[in-house]
Amino acid sequence: MTVPRSVLFSPEHEEFRGTVRRFVDKEIRPNVEQWEEEEQFPRELFLRFGSLDLLGLQYPEAYGGTGAGILYEAVLFEELGRCGSGGVAAGIGAHVAIATPPIFHFGSEEQRRRWLKPAISGHLVAALGVTEPSGGSDIAHVESTARREGDTYILNGTKIFITNGVHADLVVVLARTTPEGGHHGLSLLVVEKNTPGFTVGRKLKKLGWRASDTAELVFQDCRVPVANRLGKENEGFQMVVANFQWERLWIAIMAVEEAQRSLELAMEYAANRVQFGKTLASMPVIRHKIADMALAVQQARHLTYHALWL
Numbered sequence: 001m002t003v004p005r006s007v008l009f010s011p012e013h014e015e016f017r018g019t020v021r022r023f024v025d026k027e028i029r030p031n032v033e034q035w036e037e038e039e040q041f042p043r044e045l046f047l048r049f050g051s052l053d054l055l056g057l058q059y060p061e062a063y064g065g066t067g068a069g070i071l072y073e074a075v076l077f078e079e080l081g082r083c084g085s086g087g088v089a090a091g092i093g094a095h096v097a098i099a100t101p102p103i104f105h106f107g108s109e110e111q112r113r114r115w116l117k118p119a120i121s122g123h124l125v126a127a128l129g130v131t132e133p134s135g136g137s138d139i140a141h142v143e144s145t146a147r148r149e150g151d152t153y154i155l156n157g158t159k160i161f162i163t164n165g166v167h168a169d170l171v172v173v174l175a176r177t178t179p180e181g182g183h184h185g186l187s188l189l190v191v192e193k194n195t196p197g198f199t200v201g202r203k204l205k206k207l208g209w210r211a212s213d214t215a216e217l218v219f220q221d222c223r224v225p226v227a228n229r230l231g232k233e234n235e236g237f238q239m240v241v242a243n244f245q246w247e248r249l250w251i252a253i254m255a256v257e258e259a260q261r262s263l264e265l266a267m268e269y270a271a272n273r274v275q276f277g278k279t280l281a282s283m284p285v286i287r288h289k290i291a292d293m294a295l296a297v298q299q300a301r302h303l304t305y306h307a308l309w310l
Helices: 011-038 044-051 070-081 086-099 101-106 109-121 236-241 244-272 284-309
Strands: 126-129 145-149 152-163 170-176 186-192 198-203 214-225
Touching: 011 070, 011 086, 044 086, 044 109, 070 086, 070 244, 070 284, 086 101, 086 126, 086 152, 086 244, 101 109, 101 186, 101 236, 126 152, 152 170, 152 186, 170 236, 186 214, 186 236, 244 284
Parallel strands: 126 170, 145 170
Antiparallel strands: 145 152, 152 214, 170 186, 198 214
16 A cells, blocks of 8 residues: 555645755755765754754744644655755754754753754754764663763763764763663763763764764763753663654655655756767666666655655
8 A cells, every 4th residue: 555645745745845845956955066075064054944944843833843743844854855965964854853852752841942942943953872883773782871970970982973963062862871781771861062071083984975974972071960861860762762763764755855866867867868879768778777766766755655654
């Protein structure tokens, strides 16, 4: 069973799509080659997204969001997938759909107003610090430690491949707060920029997604206030896992539209490239390859739409 776009998205969603696409075409796509070369996009882009109310589509108006819902956010990621830079989409996506959800879902009212509101406006950039040199998605084996001393935690450890790690004003860090192994004893701590003991170890060079800043983060006897912990102590594993499904899905949504854009560029090239006195598009073998590509994109789109519909 597949879910066509006409069923999943309303006319209002499509109107929103047009607004986002015009913004992407005018202000992002013309700059992506430069940003890919520079290996980062301007921090000011977060402010621009915030001014267009694109950073809080799933968050209530009380915190500066619009409360539009998950389908509007899916449209945003589809259109970002067409911008020509996976790095831009990844950087914005990490802020919107990876780093800020734990603050909204598990933070106190004071924490939401302190960190979520400026994040939705784009004045504050957020990152999530989970992946370590020893592993990534296997978060039960996180090795970073946070030892409590009075009203502070002493945080030690290294995080790697952290999207927005250089730009970030805060990092939501998963660390072990009890010595027991496994998924028990992990907590989420918000570490703000310029906290003593917190440094950006290095900015990482990558083969792809080059426009997103990706960094190694080092915590050495970093003192984090207990007041910066999200939710209850030792429940960080559940907090991170709670957002995994949407994290995976929005990346898939973005990837499908990147594939769609690649298909469009291939068709354009084939229609204009002349070989042996005729265009590539007129050659049966090329046309068959393009047809196979189009089929693969459609299959992937229907699969992601079905997951979104569920």
